[in-house]
Amino acid sequence: MQPSERRSLTVSVNPAYFIRWPPATPTIPAEQRALQFRPISRNVCSTGLSSCKVHAAEPGKRTPTILCIGDSLTSGSRGSFSYPEELQAMLEQEGIDMKVSNGGNWGDTTDQIRRRLPSLMQSVMSQGGRLAFVLVLAGTNDLLQLPPLEATISLSIPRIAGKIKEILDIASQAAFHPHVGILSLPPLLSRDVGRLKLNQSLRQLFGAPGLPHRSQVPGAGARFLVDLDTVDAALSTDGVHYGxxxxxxxxxxxxxxxxxxxxxxxxxxxxxxxxxSA
Structure with missing residues (x-):
């Protein structure tokens, strides 16, 4: 080829790798990039196993996702409201590009929630999501199924707390090492003594509310407790559920x-x- 015939060839290479904090490995692929903060429009989240679409993921990227798993306190009132829907709206108001998946199911005990969790996490992945957080609200139906005897309830608290810990351990091992949060139980009219004891056990297991700490699972994200212990009982519609x-x-x-x-x-x-880059 003569010099006059030479053509310049530009090869586009993307060398950027992004480090997760706390880092699970020295570097991670681009699909695990940081959360993108930008204004988005409000979308309504339906209850049941669903995802609230916030912003279409770009090709090759995964959408940061919060998976909320639990019973009817997560799924919300049938055909009405849920805390994942409220959470979605608040994230959007902050300009945070995430979606919230509602994995609540009416009547579920901790055993049933634990069995459903792996398939729910896989569902998020198959829909192009990246688990950023898993939020667990469990134990209400375990308490409601117990006889209303204080001695029986007290003996059952360690077992229920242990089941909740198993759920969190499974969540901590998920791909992308999500942060995992446990929500303490809000007021429960017919089993409130047991609820308070269970919440006390959760604080002993997971620390003070609002203080993230490292999981014992190697490479996993942080764990934290969200305090619903002092939610106003007057906001309950039937002694269990809320508006x-x-x-x-x-x-x-x-x-x-x-x-x-x-x-x-x-x-x-x-x-x-x-x-x-430097």
């Missing part, structure tokens, strides 16, 4: 804990990108 105002309170308490974590994760990722 929109009650579920709004659930979501606000979740946001108080996860919003600083989201911002910290994003800041660490931006720092990692800047360091690599």
């Amino acid at each position: 929109q105002e009650g579920y709004n309170q659930f979501a606000k308490r979740v946001m108080q804990v996860i919003l600083p974590m989201l911002k910290a994760d994003a800041a660490h990722r931006r720092l990692a990108v800047s360091s690599i």
Whole structure:
């Protein structure tokens, strides 16, 4: 080829790798990039096993997702409100591009929730999601199925708390190492003594509300407790379930804990990108 015939060839290479904080490995692929903060429109989340679409994921990327798993306190009132729906709206108001999957199912005990969790996490992945958080609200139906005897309830609390811990352990081993949160139980009219004892056990297992700490599972994200212990019982519609105002309170308490974590994760990722670019 003569010099005049030479053509320049430009090869586009993307060398960027983004570090997860806390890092599970030295580097991770682009599909695990940091959360993107940008304004989005409000979308309504339906109850049951569903995903609230917030923003279509770009090709090759996965959408950061919060999986909420539990019983009817997660699925919400049939055809009405749920705390995942309220949480979705709050995330959008903050300009956070995430979607919330509602994995609540009426009547589920901790055993049933534990059995459903792997398939729910796989469902998020198959829909192009990346698990950023798993939120667990469980134990209400375990308490409701017990005889209303204080001695029986007290003896059952360690077993129920242990089942909840198993759920969190499974969630901590998920792909992308999500942060895992346990929500303590809100007021439960017919079993409130047992509820308070279970919440006390959860605090002993997972620490003070709102203080993330490292999981014992190697490489996993943080664990944290969201306090629903002091939600106003007057917001309950039947002594167990809640209306929109009650579920709004659930979501606000979740946001108080996860919003600083989201911002910290994003800041660490931006720092990692800047360091690599330099």
